[in-house]
Amino acid sequence: MSVTLPQRPARQLRLGRSQRKAPVPAPRKWLTWRRWTPYLLILPAIVLELLIHVIPMVVGIWMSFVELTQFFIANWGEAPFAGLGNYRVALDFSGALGEQLLRSFGLTLGFTLLVVGISFAFGMSAALALQRFGRGRGLLRTLFLVPYALPAYAGIVTWKFVLQRDNGLLNELLTALHITGEPTFWLIGNNAFVSLVIVSVWQQWPFAFLMTMAGMQVIPEDVYEASAIDGAGTWQQIRYITLGMMRPMNATLLLLLFLWTFREFNTPFVLFGATPPESANLMTMHIYNSSFITWNFGLGSAMSVLLMLFLILVAGLWALWNRKVNRDA
Amino acid sequence: MREQTSFRVFRWLVLIPLGLFTVMPLYVMVTSALKPLRDVQGAFEWWPSNLTISPFVDIWSTVPLAQYFVNSLIVTTAATVFSVLIAVFASYALSRYTFRGGRLFSGVVLSTQMFPGVLFLLPLFLVFVNIDKSLGFTAVYQTRLGLIITYLTFTLPFSIWMLTSYFNGIPRDLDESARVDGASAIGALIRIVLPSARPGVIAVAVYAFMTAWGEILFASQLTDSASRTLSIGLQSYATETNVYWNQVMAAALVVSAPIVAGFLLLQRYLVAGLTAGAVK
Numbered sequence: 001m002s003v004t005l006p007q008r009p010a011r012q013l014r015l016g017r018s019q020r021k022a023p024v025p026a027p028r029k030w031l032t033w034r035r036w037t038p039y040l041l042i043l044p045a046i047v048l049e050l051l052i053h054v055i056p057m058v059v060g061i062w063m064s065f066v067e068l069t070q071f072f073i074a075n076w077g078e079a080p081f082a083g084l085g086n087y088r089v090a091l092d093f094s095g096a097l098g099e100q101l102l103r104s105f106g107l108t109l110g111f112t113l114l115v116v117g118i119s120f121a122f123g124m125s126a127a128l129a130l131q132r133f134g135r136g137r138g139l140l141r142t143l144f145l146v147p148y149a150l151p152a153y154a155g156i157v158t159w160k161f162v163l164q165r166d167n168g169l170l171n172e173l174l175t176a177l178h179i180t181g182e183p184t185f186w187l188i189g190n191n192a193f194v195s196l197v198i199v200s201v202w203q204q205w206p207f208a209f210l211m212t213m214a215g216m217q218v219i220p221e222d223v224y225e226a227s228a229i230d231g232a233g234t235w236q237q238i239r240y241i242t243l244g245m246m247r248p249m250n251a252t253l254l255l256l257l258f259l260w261t262f263r264e265f266n267t268p269f270v271l272f273g274a275t276p277p278e279s280a281n282l283m284t285m286h287i288y289n290s291s292f293i294t295w296n297f298g299l300g301s302a303m304s305v306l307l308m309l310f311l312i313l314v315a316g317l318w319a320l321w322n323r324k325v326n327r328d329a
Numbered sequence: 330m331r332e333q334t335s336f337r338v339f340r341w342l343v344l345i346p347l348g349l350f351t352v353m354p355l356y357v358m359v360t361s362a363l364k365p366l367r368d369v370q371g372a373f374e375w376w377p378s379n380l381t382i383s384p385f386v387d388i389w390s391t392v393p394l395a396q397y398f399v400n401s402l403i404v405t406t407a408a409t410v411f412s413v414l415i416a417v418f419a420s421y422a423l424s425r426y427t428f429r430g431g432r433l434f435s436g437v438v439l440s441t442q443m444f445p446g447v448l449f450l451l452p453l454f455l456v457f458v459n460i461d462k463s464l465g466f467t468a469v470y471q472t473r474l475g476l477i478i479t480y481l482t483f484t485l486p487f488s489i490w491m492l493t494s495y496f497n498g499i500p501r502d503l504d505e506s507a508r509v510d511g512a513s514a515i516g517a518l519i520r521i522v523l524p525s526a527r528p529g530v531i532a533v534a535v536y537a538f539m540t541a542w543g544e545i546l547f548a549s550q551l552t553d554s555a556s557r558t559l560s561i562g563l564q565s566y567a568t569e570t571n572v573y574w575n576q577v578m579a580a581a582l583v584v585s586a587p588i589v590a591g592f593l594l595l596q597r598y599l600v601a602g603l604t605a606g607a608v609k
Binding site: 035037038039041042044045046048049051052053054055056057059060063068073074075076122125126128129130132133140142143144145146147149150151152153154155157158159161162164166167168169171172202206210214233234235238259262263265266269270283284287288291292297300301304305307308311312315 | 332333335336339340341343344347348350351352353354355357358361369370371372373375415416418419421422423425426428431434437438440441443444445446447448449450451452453454455456458459462478479481482485486489514539542543545546549550559560563564574577578581582584585588589592593596600
């Protein structure tokens, strides 16, 4: 596509000019190059978006309405129509599958709120602490960003080693500090949830740090100077100037963190393998397992669609709230 | 400006724990990669008592790491180049023209970024299986080509989004004056806009590369032993009887080093590019 594009403008431009010379006015404007340029530029992206996003999404929604079990995966034309059957199974909270989904949803919500809250607090505090820090600022900033640059599996697999019961660093540390006597299992039972939160925070907070730091840099220095002349202390400046002026950006950041954390897959998958302990069975993991272990793609798709609808709902409510706040302000 | 003492205390109360939290796993990764196997099987040693570099040698023979490396490199590079190339034209259109459907397109691009990957994995899996079945040979299911296509689902929207905001930051006068001088739209893009957007293009490419390099979800189902990438291949150091933790750490270090180095070198561009959209 990149080969044919550069040749076109010349030809089309000539066409445009010859029309302008024509004795009859009223050139046929819809034929001009200028009008079609953006469409030609964006055409490859549209074709690709259709192929990788729009069509799979339509297929995914179709899948959620058919009985797509293992017999039909390589033979999808013959899968019987299931109507709302898959949704009925997923949302029947008294049945086993529905109950699992509900529990996984609650777990994911708790996990997300914790990880987003802690990551945001960490990121904001670090950004505040490094503001006007002077020497060593660049070094610390770089250090804090390393977990973000690290490929997800490299960071998580290292944590998996840290969290090992017999040869991990965490238990060694806890025994050395006399916090616990017996070595603890960190990757099974309810402790798995704690581990999941810690590892996710370790990966997520640098992003919050990066964003809040960038947000602080756009606040003009003279606002602080003016407030200092008026007698404001550091904490007052942080509360009324820094946090006040960053509110719109923070609102966006929190939404992004929420949407990303809610669909977290890497951390449970690398920490626990394909079958995580129940306390770490996040939504995406749950859908993944229902699809690829039992090979029920219909049910898996129905749950994916429900997850998507929930995320749309969250984003929509956020947008409404955000508009109201901005109008009141 | 004077800072209150309580703030100075707060600063160190924040920086020291966060610094330790960040460094701790990195320290474990580096030191454990330099230990012989028996030293990573017992209680954790703070300082390696028997320094060795053999894990860095062994990682290549325990599992076909070089092959995983090549697969990752091919898939990631292809996805990056392809999405940046397409995104350059699309973002230029979105940034410099108002046209019917433009807003709709941006909306679709933005919204796909927030959807969970599993939503695309299931249909792509199904479509790939059935494409290969109707073709009669494996073309996309569990091949590198198939994986490249799925990686575009996240590298492309992100690249378009980030480049558009970057192009918006480049004054329109620049390319408009070139247009007045007779340059075509493509000419203005290639000769005027792209050179000034070079940091942005680099940032987008590096970021796309980083995300694709670390991708796990798609790779876990859409690769087989021949097309396996690093993200899944690294798990092969754990056998049923033994986990070669020193080799796992060495391999994690080796596959991360180029990415982290690239990120740190281009940090300035990346940070500017990543935050451009959010701050404005």
